[in-house]
Amino acid sequence: MLGELGGGIGAGIIEPSGGRAAGMIVATAGHVDHGKTALVRALTGTDTDTLEEEKRRGLTINLGFAYFNAGPHRVGFIDVPGHQRFIKNMLAGVGAIDAVLLVVAADEGIMPQTREHLRIMDLVGLRRGVVVVTKVDRADATQLATLDTELAGFLAGTFLEHAPIIRTAATTGAGLSALNETLTALADELPERPAAGNFRLAIDRVFSVIGTGLVVTGTVYAGEVHVDEALAVCRNALPARVRGIYSEGQAAEVAAAGHRCALNLTGIRREQIKRGDWLTAPDAVYTATQVDIELRVPRDAAQPLRHWTPVHIFHGAAHHTGRVALLEAPLLKPGDAQLAQLVLDTPMAAVRGEPCVLRNQSADLTLAGGHIVDVFGSRAGRARASRIHWLRQMNLATPQASLAALLAEAKEGVPLAAFQTAWNLTEAEAETLYRELELVQIDSSDAGGRVRIGLAPAHWQALLDILVAAVKAWHQKHPDDTGIRLPALRAGVSAKLSQASVEAALNVLVGAHTLQQTGPCFHMPVFAARLPESETLLWDAVKLQLEAAGMHPPTLSELAARVDTDQDTLIALLRRLSDLGIIARVQKNRYFLIMTLKQLATRFASITQIAPAGLVAVADFRDQTGLGRNLSIAVLEYFDRVSLTRRVGNGRRLVKPVDTIFN
Structure with missing residues (x-):
């Protein structure tokens, strides 16, 4: 389809059809x-003057390719165009090139835009590059x-x-053979560009062709990307499918990193995509308004770059506005570099390593340039020493x-999805x-939902050792307690560690029988707390009452009167017994024997077998157990707290086997 279009769509294609990588892209x-x-x-x-306006005016207005x-x-x-007001087009052309031909006319010499382009x-x-002095036939020996x-x-x-x-x-062909040889030698030295990462295309032209489409x-x-693959526009996450790939005047099956290409898209309308957009894999769509970057000011700049300067930001063919927050010093002097954050007015679709250029508020002077470091910037704490170290x-x-490097120092772990997105890794590359x-992978959570944390093996083993040591220390300090609870363990380990990391480590330790869990408490396998003799006698009396009451235990006041205390x-005893995993508080003033709660949990599990979609309503549980409505609700809410059940609408679903909660 695309191959039939000849020169109409061919402008902008440089690599061989079906090739895996262009030999060299030169600006x-x-x-x-x-x-x-x-x-x-x-x-x-x-002739790279491909647009009518270019032909008419004799200028390379848009990017021309050959x-x-x-x-x-x-x-x-x-x-790339040479006029100052077309700098944004030039920037779109230099984003992914391998080398440059810096052209200087012999009869005019170095001019303002020569300096601007080199800068x-x-x-x-x-x-990499070559300096080409053109029009030598118009200059004499003194000029040269x-x-x-x-x-x-x-x-x-x-x-x-x-x-x-x-x-x-x-005009005469002088020097062209030498230039050809020089370019050949330059290409010989060029490392092969791997087609790694998620597909990313910086769009610089969008148009429709009759009989072909967008x-x-x-x-x-x-x-x-291959023909018939799905893509998405980063700016709006709208899906599109590749109907065809155009390369070197004919259809191709693949376009890879380093290629110039034209894609015939379906599933998206002309008004939904524009110059400056990025196409990527559907699961790699991400944009940000705080982007961390390493910036450098040109060595011949007239003045330094100041913190919070308003700027125009050019990235690929995209043009953004915003401000630059310097992270290491309030001034960035000519020739120097430092980390900074772009605070953008509109979201940017970038990944680590991609270049960008900053121009002044009038967009007529280049202030600085550099490459993206992290796309998960935050205004809060962006200049803290720990954040600067992370960015380095x-x-x-x-x-x-x-x-x-991150794993070696981040004892709390590294958010893997964010790292994968920032580095533009495919799922296979990341794994x-x-x-x-x-590394050890742990499912954790933050304010935004579930996240996956990666821990270095050394930090994981250190966490296991610290938890065991914390349990042993607790036993020495509290010999009468069953063990230590999760909040106390977390406080003794690190405030930065997520609860999920600590829980995952405890699960490993319990599974290996290094630790044991009794109720909410963790203890060494050889440790067993004992009740004093006075409490043992009281417990015997309490136990008789709770066993006799079955599924309808008395309130605290009723129980205290029955055992004459x-x-x-009574409350002090019940709390200790709760730590031992013998009883559990279900309501503020009512405790159940664990064995009784296990019976109720088993009854709940049996109800799920006949309940629609496995969802058990309060009324169903009440009718099957004979408990009152209020007590039924209290028991079910306790099941939710211990993660036996999960509420779904007006019902509850069993999410764990009964024996994993009540063993």
Whole structure:
């Protein structure tokens, strides 16, 4: 379908059809009218002025693309516009390139946009390139010598300081062979770009084609996509399906990281997607309005960047506004770098490592640039030393190094879903990483719901050891108590550890018979609390009364009168017996024998077998047990508290076997 469209949709495609990775993507940058488009046309035979307005005005207004073979490598050119007011288009072109051709006309030399483009490409982390002096046929020897001197000073301290400088003339073909050889050598050194991570496409054009439908073009930053796969728009989470992939004038089956591609989409309307949007896997949709970033101010900047400066933010083809919060110092001086947070007016769809550029409030001056560090920024505590340290670990080169560093220090664990999202890992990639690091995974909870926490094996073992030590210490200090309860254990371990982490560790210890649980208390297997003789006699009398009462135990006042004691003494005994797991308080003034509650729980379980959808109403439980309504409600609420049942609407569902609660 797409392959039949010829040049209409083909603008913007550089890689071979069906290829797994483009050989090299090269951006041509430099001042307007310095011959970038003519140079690309001379190398490739392709005119990148693809829009009518471009043809009419002789300008590269939008991103133009072409390709050619440099030895065994496929080289794709992004011809970015040179006019200052089209900087946002240029930024869309440099987001995922491998190298740059910095073009300088011999007859004009270094111009304002030459400096602007080099500044931006240096800020976003480009490290490979070639300097091409064009129009050498229009300059004399003196001009060329002067330009050589100017270029040496201009390039000093930048990533192009030691780059090859090739003199060319597109009209005569001078220097093109040398440039071809240089590009071939550059491509030879280029590491292969893996198609890892969830698919991410930065959309720079959206249009409709008669007979085909909706088409988007852009650069694939990560992952890969195949025909008929499902995607989603990050901004609004709307789903779309890939009907076709267009590459090098014909249909392709796959587009992968490093490719320029056009996707024919179905399931989404033209007005629901726009330039600046990101397409990704449906389960990888995430946006944020606080994004942490490492920023660097250009070394030739006239002034430092100040905390809370209003900025325009360019990320891929997206354009945001917001403010920049500096996290390590109130000023960021020219040539320096520090961590910062972008506080955005609209949500950004970013992942760790992606470049962005900040311009001033008028969007006519580049202030700083850098790359995303974490997309889970928070205004609260964003400049704390612990947060800065976390960001430095997130800023390590690989997810393996980053997660290993975080796990080594985060005794409370690392939120795995957030880490996976920030690093744009697929589920399979994340699970492989977790296995390699042998981390312990625990389901926990926070204000936003259930989360998965990862703990380093050393921290997990330390937690187990600390819990055992805490139980032993409790026995020494409280020899008459059954054991220590969960809140006291948590307080003695770490306030940062989630309850779920402590519970998971206790479950392991109890399962291994290192600890035992009696009621709500944890104790050593060899420890057994004993009642003093005076309390033993009272307990014998209480037990007779509770056994006789069965499912209708007396109130505290009634029970105190029957055993001839005061309520304070009785309550102290009942609390101790509750710790021992012999009785349980079901109402404020009523205790049940555990064996009686087990009988009621067994009755509840049998009712679920005949209840509609397994849901037992209060009235059903009341009728089957003979308890009054109020006592039935109290017993059922106790079952909820001990996690035997869960309330669902007006009924309750059995969620655990009776023997796991009443053993």
